[in-house]
Each structure stands twice: as C-alpha cells, then as structure tokens.
Amino acid sequence: MTYNTIESIDPHQDLILAFEQNQVDFDRIADLTGVKLKSFEGAFGEYEILYSRDGGQVFLLGLGHASDEPRRHEAFRKLAFQTRKRWSSALQLDARAMSDRLISNAILGLELASYQIGFLKSTADDQERNAVTVGIMADREVSSIVQEAQQTATSINRVKNLVDSPSNVKTPSFLADWSRESAADYGYRCEVLEEEELERRGFGAIVAVGKGSIHPPRLIINQYIHDEGSPVALALVGKGITFDSGGISIKPSQNMHYMKSDMGGAAAVLGAVELAARLKLPINLVGVVAAAENAVDAKSFRPGDVITSYSGKTIEVIDTDAEGRLVLADAIAYTLEAFKPEYLIDLATLTGSVVRTLGYSAAGLFTENQEMADGFSRIGEDIHERVWRLPLYKEFEEDLHSDIADLRNFSNQPIAGAINAAKFLEAFTEAHPKWAHLDIAGMAFGSSEYAKMKSASGFGIRLLVAFMKSLTSK
Numbered sequence: 001m002t003y004n005t006i007e008s009i010d011p012h013q014d015l016i017l018a019f020e021q022n023q024v025d026f027d028r029i030a031d032l033t034g035v036k037l038k039s040f041e042g043a044f045g046e047y048e049i050l051y052s053r054d055g056g057q058v059f060l061l062g063l064g065h066a067s068d069e070p071r072r073h074e075a076f077r078k079l080a081f082q083t084r085k086r087w088s089s090a091l092q093l094d095a096r097a098m099s100d101r102l103i104s105n106a107i108l109g110l111e112l113a114s115y116q117i118g119f120l121k122s123t124a125d126d127q128e129r130n131a132v133t134v135g136i137m138a139d140r141e142v143s144s145i146v147q148e149a150q151q152t153a154t155s156i157n158r159v160k161n162l163v164d165s166p167s168n169v170k171t172p173s174f175l176a177d178w179s180r181e182s183a184a185d186y187g188y189r190c191e192v193l194e195e196e197e198l199e200r201r202g203f204g205a206i207v208a209v210g211k212g213s214i215h216p217p218r219l220i221i222n223q224y225i226h227d228e229g230s231p232v233a234l235a236l237v238g239k240g241i242t243f244d245s246g247g248i249s250i251k252p253s254q255n256m257h258y259m260k261s262d263m264g265g266a267a268a269v270l271g272a273v274e275l276a277a278r279l280k281l282p283i284n285l286v287g288v289v290a291a292a293e294n295a296v297d298a299k300s301f302r303p304g305d306v307i308t309s310y311s312g313k314t315i316e317v318i319d320t321d322a323e324g325r326l327v328l329a330d331a332i333a334y335t336l337e338a339f340k341p342e343y344l345i346d347l348a349t350l351t352g353s354v355v356r357t358l359g360y361s362a363a364g365l366f367t368e369n370q371e372m373a374d375g376f377s378r379i380g381e382d383i384h385e386r387v388w389r390l391p392l393y394k395e396f397e398e399d400l401h402s403d404i405a406d407l408r409n410f411s412n413q414p415i416a417g418a419i420n421a422a423k424f425l426e427a428f429t430e431a432h433p434k435w436a437h438l439d440i441a442g443m444a445f446g447s448s449e450y451a452k453m454k455s456a457s458g459f460g461i462r463l464l465v466a467f468m469k470s471l472t473s474k
C-alpha cells in the first residue's frame, strides 16, 4: 500500500470513517450517504458498509471504548481483511479527529491485513493484491507516523512469513541467509558462525542440540550500532529451534507440526533488529540467534549425556526436549562475554508450562529488575503485547542440581516448568543486573480469525522496539 495526504474527501471514492463507542456522528453519515443509521454503536471491531450519494463506499468502523485503545490496530486489520476484496485502488482515511496513536494503529492494521499466509500455494500468484493508495486527510503533518507504522508492519509481516515457513525450508542456514539479506538491505552488521567454528570455539550446547540434524546449527550475530564510540545498550538473544521434534526424548506426534514455530524468539529478535535499523533508532543494539534443529538420529545427543557449555559449565541432559534452554545458555554466555551489554533480554518459545499458566494472553516475564518489570508491563499493556511477571525464587535452584555435572537441564518434576527453565537460563547470566527473560511459547504462534490453523503472530517485535524507545528517551 502507498500513502499520501489529501486536502479534502472525494465522495466518489471509498472512505474509512472510524468512531469510538457511542460517539458515532450520525448526522455526518446521513449527509454523506443519505442513510439515517440507528443500529451502529461503534463497538470494537463492528463495521458497516454504506454508499455515499456519489457512489463511493463508506466503511464505518467501531473503535470501542477507551480501554480498547491498545488493540485498535486489530479493528482496522479485521476491517481490511474482510472488506479488501471490495476496495478500489484508492481508499481514503479521515484522520482529522484521530490521535497520532490511532493513526499509527490504523496504518498498522491495514498493512498487517495484507499478510499472505498462502505463500506456498501453487496458486499464490493469483492472490496478488491490487495496489491500493490510501489518501489520508489530516489536520497536521502525519507522514512520519505513517511511515513508521508501515515499516513496522512490513517487518512484522516478513517475520511472520519466516515463522509460518515449514522446517524443510527454514533451516538454520536459511535463517542465517535471511538475516544476512536483511542486514544488507537495512544497514546493519550480520555475522554467522558455522558448525565447525561453533565446535572449535566451545559452543558445546548448541552443537549438541544440533548434532542430530542434517541441517547444522548456526549462531547469528547482528549488530546495529548507532554510535561506534558508545557501549552496547541492549543485547537480544533468541531461541531459534527451526524444528523441535523433542530429539530422543521425542514429542507425541499430535500437533508436532506446530514445532516449526520454535524459532519464534529468534524471529522476534531478527525482526526487532531489522526494525530498529529501518527506524534508525539512536541505540547500540545487538541481536544474537542460536539456530539449530532438534532432530532424532543416530548422531543425536541423548538423555544422560553431559555437555560442556560455552560458559564452561557442564550440563547433564535429563530431557533432550528441554533443548531451548541449552542453546540459549551458550548464546547468553557468548553475548555477555563479547558485548557486555547494559541490558540483556532473551526471548524463547521455551515451555509448554507457560502456555498452561498464561494461555494465549501474555508472555511470561522473568526478571529480578523491578524497573524492567514495570517497564515491560506498562509497554506491553500499551501496545497490546502483554507480559506477566513470574518469580525467580531462590528455592527453585535445587531443581537444577545434578550429581555428576554443574547442573541439569530439567527438574524431572511436572511442576513450575516455566520457572525451572528461567532459573536454568539465569545460571548463565552471571547475575546480570538488567536481564529479563520472556517465555513467548503461548504468544508466538496461535489461533486467529485470519487462518484456520494456528499461525505466526509476530509477537515481540513491537514490544522490543517500544522498549528500545523507552531506553533512548530516558
């Protein structure tokens, strides 16, 4: 979609008019269309299609109550998704009464609706969308808001495409190539460590997890450095398991196909670095992705194996399905050593336990840092990518005890799984005072009204970029 600003509304052309709940301007609608509407309340996501006296379509959209503000992009997305087939090549948006935040959400929603989940269908070309130009009528300069929303949505859609891609396509080297291309296109550095080098440099956990696959592991290291002379403000680390079969501790086959999304944390990191670079945020940012496939093979690592991680700590593998924490242990230890970031945030589709705890409503947030906990809670509510804090109590340390190694990767108890995983990661953070872990297992991939099966959500990109902005505006 392309955008321009318009001086006046052309009643011959299509128009979107959005209203908050019980604030519908019925007189204006009557003037425009000749229809005296009664039934339209402006409830969240409600829409109605009328015709103006001059033949343009008028899309009335309900924005709901003030409490619906954070998720209003979803109303625009639904409207666009469900009515797009009727759009002509020019669409108008009356943004005069809209706040900056609402304009941003409107563009975000319109752009997100253009995501094509059927990209691998043999008929994919037939789905080519008509080019639409959106004319925005505003009483002020809004081009920077529009551009930022558009770039945000483009990066989210690109990342959703990655998460929805099947694991025979999306190998660790595919993720690395994607990242290299993104870095070249948007102006940041991307370095990739291949298996031999990972082995030579002591990334024992990543190598162990990736051993059973014919698609060898990769460590992807992205740097978007705004100011060469300053330290790294924020490092992001993402779990990039391109398929999680469970390994020798194999998963049941029901729903195993969804485990192609086990790189949702990596996707958020890749997308957030790309977007930060596109928006030219004034921040020194690093994004590290540990990419591997957890496969079943004669060469696979086994339950009972002891591996030496990058940090030097030895780990007894109780369950090969607890592989995410293993690859993250190496990636976190490396990131701290190489970049000494002020803030460290890891994201991972780490546990089924967090899905049982918080469902599909929020990501699990683990941190000892009150400021980060408050910040993420507030930002998450604000943009409707919510997080909910869970504890890192000391008593859970016992669950990591191993008789023969420094620690084990699973407590072997069916309780507090998300906390247990977070405590394991904590052991590799060197008590970093500004570390947070986000378990996004319930959020990265889920049901939506736009697909019959579960699909990628793009969760985390806007959350991370909003967090970066909160740092840079301090």
Ligand code: BES
Pocket: 244, 246, 262, 319, 321, 322, 323, 324, 349, 350, 351, 352, 353, 355, 410, 417, 441, 442
């Ligand atoms: N990738 C899974 C977690 C997951 C589950 C993500 C459901 C998305 C949806 C992870 O590697 C895993 O298998 N975790 C196990 C850990 C257990 C074996 C200690 C789990 O949570 O059951």
Ligand code: ZN
Pocket: 244, 246, 320, 321, 322, 323, 324
């Ligand atoms: Zn697993």
Ligand code: ZN
Pocket: 241, 244, 262, 321, 323, 324, 349, 350
């Ligand atoms: Zn996993």
